[in-house]
Amino acid sequence: MKRSTVLLVLLIAVGVVASLAPVSGHADEDASPIYGVTIPHGYRDWKLISVTHEEGDFNQLRAQLGNDIAIKAYQEGKLPFPDGSIIVALHWKRVPSDDDNKVFGKVQAFVAGSPVNMQVMVKDSKKYSATGGWGFADFTDSKPADQAKHKTCFPCHQPAKDRDFVFTRYAP
Amino acid sequence: MKRSTVLLVLLIAVGVVASLAPVSGHADEDASPIYGVTIPHGYRDWKLISVTHEEGDFNQLRAQLGNDIAIKAYQEGKLPFPDGSIIVALHWKRVPSDDDNKVFGKVQAFVAGSPVNMQVMVKDSKKYSATGGWGFADFTDSKPADQAKHKTCFPCHQPAKDRDFVFTRYAP
Numbered sequence: 001m002k003r004s005t006v007l008l009v010l011l012i013a014v015g016v017v018a019s020l021a022p023v024s025g026h027a028d029e030d031a032s033p034i035y036g037v038t039i040p041h042g043y044r045d046w047k048l049i050s051v052t053h054e055e056g057d058f059n060q061l062r063a064q065l066g067n068d069i070a071i072k073a074y075q076e077g078k079l080p081f082p083d084g085s086i087i088v089a090l091h092w093k094r095v096p097s098d099d100d101n102k103v104f105g106k107v108q109a110f111v112a113g114s115p116v117n118m119q120v121m122v123k124d125s126k127k128y129s130a131t132g133g134w135g136f137a138d139f140t141d142s143k144p145a146d147q148a149k150h151k152t153c154f155p156c157h158q159p160a161k162d163r164d165f166v167f168t169r170y171a172p
Numbered sequence: 173m174k175r176s177t178v179l180l181v182l183l184i185a186v187g188v189v190a191s192l193a194p195v196s197g198h199a200d201e202d203a204s205p206i207y208g209v210t211i212p213h214g215y216r217d218w219k220l221i222s223v224t225h226e227e228g229d230f231n232q233l234r235a236q237l238g239n240d241i242a243i244k245a246y247q248e249g250k251l252p253f254p255d256g257s258i259i260v261a262l263h264w265k266r267v268p269s270d271d272d273n274k275v276f277g278k279v280q281a282f283v284a285g286s287p288v289n290m291q292v293m294v295k296d297s298k299k300y301s302a303t304g305g306w307g308f309a310d311f312t313d314s315k316p317a318d319q320a321k322h323k324t325c326f327p328c329h330q331p332a333k334d335r336d337f338v339f340t341r342y343a344p
Binding site for chain 2: 044045046047048050051052053054055056057058061062063065071090092094097099100102103106107108109110111112114115156159160167168169171172
């Protein structure tokens with residue numbers, strides 16, 4: 001091949017690879033299988049939707065946060081969530097609070113301990129039309145879980161179909 | 173008295189009353205006894221510090237939120253908290269989540285139910301110099317608790333003296 005042809009082939013190859021990368025610009029290895037959802041920037045400073053205590057095998061405390069689009073929809077009671085809505089769920093180990101319990105004189109207070117995992121739901125009604133308009137992701141230590149795990153996301157959220165597949169209600 | 177003297181006396185009286193009102197401009201009845209702390213505007217949209225599960229008599233889920241000054245101090249690990257820091261603690265009844273539990277096939281998920289009360293800490297090292305620089309408030313249904321209850325705030329927070337009287341640690 002002529003030098004110019006080689007260059008052209010290379011450029012096309014680069015273009016194809018780039019078009020396959022997630023929109024956010026993160027490397028593929030940081031994005032969830034199936035959905036290509038990455039950890040959203042600045043999520044820890046998002047507003048609070050609600051909190052959860054999972055007993056049993058989980059033994060976790062959880063908080064659900066939303067970006068401004070999701071929070072606005074919640075506060076206005078609008079369903080379905082508009083495109084661009086993102087909800088994150090932070091899951092922590094539930095650990096006793098020694099400080100609090102000293103005051104109470106007994107073990108009754110539990111707080112967020114080390115992080116277990118975090119889950120993300122991104123609303124894009126076109127891109128994720130096959131899964132209720134939501135893309136899902138589950139990260140542990142910033143790494144996405146495998147494809148098998150991600151295949152469980154949408155079926156698990158089916159029972160919340162009448163609330164646009166979102167379980168969490170806004171805490172008063 | 174001459175008319176001008178009456179006017180002057182009235183003006184002074186108005187000035188004295190105004191100076192006694194809480195800084196926020198709320199009516200006295202909305203402010204906590206002892207401290208004069210009112211419910212801060214927009215607190216529900218503040219950033220998350222952490223979450224708590226209180227067992228036993230409480231049976232509550234709680235979330236602690238901070239204004240931007242408090243959150244910055246937390247994120248930078250700075251103590252004492254700077255003046256202007258405000259922390260609110262939202263206390264909800266802990267109730268089973270029927271939606272979640274249907275999916276799990278057993279009762280293991282609990283969420284924030286109806287609000288029980290909310291507590292507020294406002295940092296003003298001069299105004300509240302007698303109580304570690306913090307003004308306290310406890311509200312139920314937007315009404316402050318009585319003076320006896322507010323007398324317990326500072327003594328109860330004493331064990332957290334080495335963390336500027338704040339129990340809650342920032343959740344990772």
